[in-house]
């Protein structure tokens with residue numbers, strides 16, 4: 326495959342790993358950042374980079390010039406359907422786009438919770454565009470434990486989630502990026518959707534035990550009431566829309582809908598998905614308590 330790939334969300338969870346992978350494979354790609362500084366830093370590192378804002382169609386037109394494939398990821402929020410529609414329209418205007426690989430969400434097709442509904446709306450926009458597509462529908466990322474809970478794990482040995490005793494087949498972001506790269510670099514798998522899970526469904530208590538074993542100290546899971554989660558989200562600057570949408574997703578998982586295992590990672594990569602134990606070992610540095618400084 327020789328055509329240029331555009332990676333949106335290049336500084337995000339999947340985007341960062343996808344940039345790393347395509348760069349190491351010496352594949353022709355352009356990385357689209359939202360932040361100007363990140364784009365400048367990537368450019369300095371030799372990566373073809375551009376700045377986009379999903380609200381600014383001009384920036385999308387510039388970014389899409391000459392591309393053949395688009396990896397599309399947008400933060401979860403009420404604007405996601407409109408933002409991704411702006412990107413799809415820019416792809417149509419650019420002409421020559423042969424595939425859109427969309428980062429969607431687990432069970433989007435059910436439209437059973439708000440985040441599924443916004444993603445499915447966007448999937449439909451892509452499907453109606455006439456551009457061949459591949460929807461990736463990952464379950465919750467293992468890396469969420471790094472992004473959202475590494476601080477309290479390091480400081481207090483605890484993470485707090487309104488998850489009750491639900492089970493979830495967490496997936497490693499690196500597997501999602503490997504799948505995205507494989508799909509972008511092939512001409513198969515068009516007009517299909519893939520659920521992406523890890524190899525096992527775990528309770529948060531089991532996650533705490535696995536982190537404890539890898540770190541060699543006790544890590545605890547504290548199940549918190551929804552209202553406390555709302556307050557914690559607000560104290561970290563998260564919107565009430567996001568808090569409510571996440572609580573809805575937790576309830577969906579508590580009802581037993583997050584525990585299914587998908588064979589897609591194995592089928593597409595030809596190797597099993599990364600286990601939580603492996604993830605925890607690889608990211609041990611993020612969870613390790615920093616030793617108190619001792620002055621000489």
Ligand SMILES: NC(=O)c1ccc[n+]([C@@H]2O[C@H](COP(=O)([O-])OP(=O)(O)OC[C@H]3O[C@@H](n4cnc5c(N)ncnc54)[C@H](OP(=O)(O)O)[C@@H]3O)[C@@H](O)[C@H]2O)c1
Nearest residue numbers: 334336337338359360378379399400401430463464465466
């Ligand atoms: N987190 C999960 O467990 C999970 C699981 C399944 C599906 N998903 C889905 O994956 C998507 C991404 O979520 P994430 O948590 O992984 O976030 P992320 O991809 O790590 O971050 C979002 C990215 O979007 C970029 N961005 C923000 N505002 C933008 C704008 N106005 N225009 C263009 N780019 C913009 C950000 O760029 P800068 O960094 O440059 O600001 C960032 O790279 C969401 O739709 C979510 O529903 C997430």
